[in-house]
Structures are given as structure tokens and as C-alpha cells.
Amino acid sequence: MTHSNNTAPTLIQQAKTELRTVRDWLRLTTSYFSQAQLFFGHGFPTAYDEAAHLILHVLHLAPNQLDLFLDAQIIESERNAMIELIEKRVSERIPITYLTHEAWLGDFNFYVDQRVIIPRSFIAELLQTQLSPWISNPISVTRALDLCTGSGCLAILLAHAFENAQIDAVDISPSALEVAHINIENYDLASSIHLIHSDLFSKLGNKRYDLIISNPPYVNAESMDDLPKEFRHEPSIALAGGFDGLAIVRNILSNAADFLNDEGLLIVEIGHNRSALEQLYPRMPFTWLETSAGDQFVFMLKKSDLK
Secondary structure, X not given: OOOOOOOHHHHHHHHHHHXXXXXXXXXXXXXXXXXXXXXXXXXXXXXXXXXXXHHHHHHOOOHHHXXXXXXXXXXXXXXXXXXHHHHHHHHHOOOHHHHHOOEEEOOEEEOOOOOOOOOOOHHHHHHOOOXXXXXXXXXXXXXXXXEOOOOOHHHHXXXXXXXXXXEEEEEOOHHHHHHHHHHHHHOOOOOOEEEEEOOOOOOOOOOOEEEEEEOOOOEOHHHXXXXXXXXXXXOHHHOEOOOOOOHHHHHHHHHHHHHEEEEEEEEEEOOOOHHHHHHHOOXXXXXXXXXXXXXXXXXXXXXXXXX
């Protein structure tokens, strides 16, 4: 069913006068988002999940409190705030996380705005288990690097996974680093995470790391042309990976060995580019790490593999 701008205000005005409870508005917003044929790919997989996130945000409730308040009445100022966000989401196709300035990776909550890509990474899943079994002793990781840190989300997960580590978080975008600074301050990790404005390794001198992770831009040129409207609100520099999607990955593979300790590990997320990467590097012994979506998206290499 296609969304029509002609009927939208009528529907919302009707809702404003007739709907009273959280349950009512959750139902309406879910239906409205589904009817509008929005793209859901920025942390919330369905219209219902986005609707719940929006309503919880306006009502200042935690995710686990939704069921408690389904039958609670919503006051006029709250309805007005919800309507404003609902209409913006549909008419401008702005991802919900930019409207609420709130993104989740697992149990971690991050501030986001349009200076950074919205956090989403399979590496976040892997960090929940401290990269076991590839790292057997998490305390041994004392130096780690997050390349293309964006909002700083993976650097913050690194700091929680490896509490003994000093972490450098690198990005080419000064404005992205401003957002990362907000998140690092929010988690009180300024003593553990150091932000560096650098084009990949260029400003890192002779530093060496036990672990390097990266979720770099990896969307190829053809896919960039076909992205849904929601992605147009994200900084293209954080998405575009050149003609084949692997321009930045190639740079990382060429230089990472110089920045790893002898037993160091490199872990990189590459989207849907596994077959293209393996064709480019037929002799590179990639280890593909298992994630919730399969083993196509994140590879690991040891320093000796890179040599």
C-alpha cells in the first residue's frame, strides 16, 4: 500500500482527537510506518520496533517499560511531540535514530546525529564475547585501535571488552570525532579512549597494537546509486568504498602489519564483499568470523598472515 500525502494529515488529526493510550499510538504509528513503505535498516528492523522506539523516546521511558505503560494515557504535549516525529519520519525519510538522537548496539546506547553513520556492526556482536576463542586472555590486550570510529561506538565496546586496554579511535572526519567525544564522555571513558584525527594510519607514527578493528566504508559505487532515501541522510564519506567497495579495505590490508604487535590481530567488517575480496587476495588466509547473519561479513587476520 502506497503512502499518500493527501490522507496523512487527516489520519493524524483524527488520531490526535481520538487516540488516548500508549497502546493506541503504538498501533497507529506501526500501521502508518508500514503504509508509508519506509526502509528499516538503521538499528530497528520493523515498523513496530521503530514505532516503539519513537514513543518510548517521547515519553522518556526505557525499552523494558513499554508493557508496563501500554494502557497509560498520553497528554496533549506528548501527542504533539509524537506527531511531529512521526510526520518527519514519513515525509522526509529521516532515519528514526537521527530524530531521537539515540541509537542502540546491544545493551549500549549512543548519541547520534547526521555527522556520523548510525551505529550498526557485526563486530559489536563479536566484542560481547571478548573475541573468544581468538583472544584467550582479554587482560593481555593493552593497546587497541578502532579505525573509522565514527560515533565511537565500537571503541566504547572495545573499552568494555578489554578493560586493561588503552584505545586509539581514528576518523578522517573532524565532525564525526565531535560526536565520538560526546559518547566517550557519556561513558566516562576519556582516560581509556583517545581520539585521533587521521586518514587511517597516516597520523599514528610508530604505534603498535595488540588488536585493530575496523568497520570502514564499504558500499560499492553501483550500490551507492541505489541506496534507499534513508541512507541519503548519512554522511556519504562513511558509506562509499569506491568503485568495488574495497578501496579502504585495500589500504588497511596494505598497512596494518606495520601497526600490529607480533601476535596482533586485525578484524574488519566488509559488508557483502567477501567474494570480491577473496578474488582480489586469493592467497590471503582470511578467517571468516561467525555472526548472527552468517560468516560472510567480518574477517580476521594475524600479523603473520599479512606479511
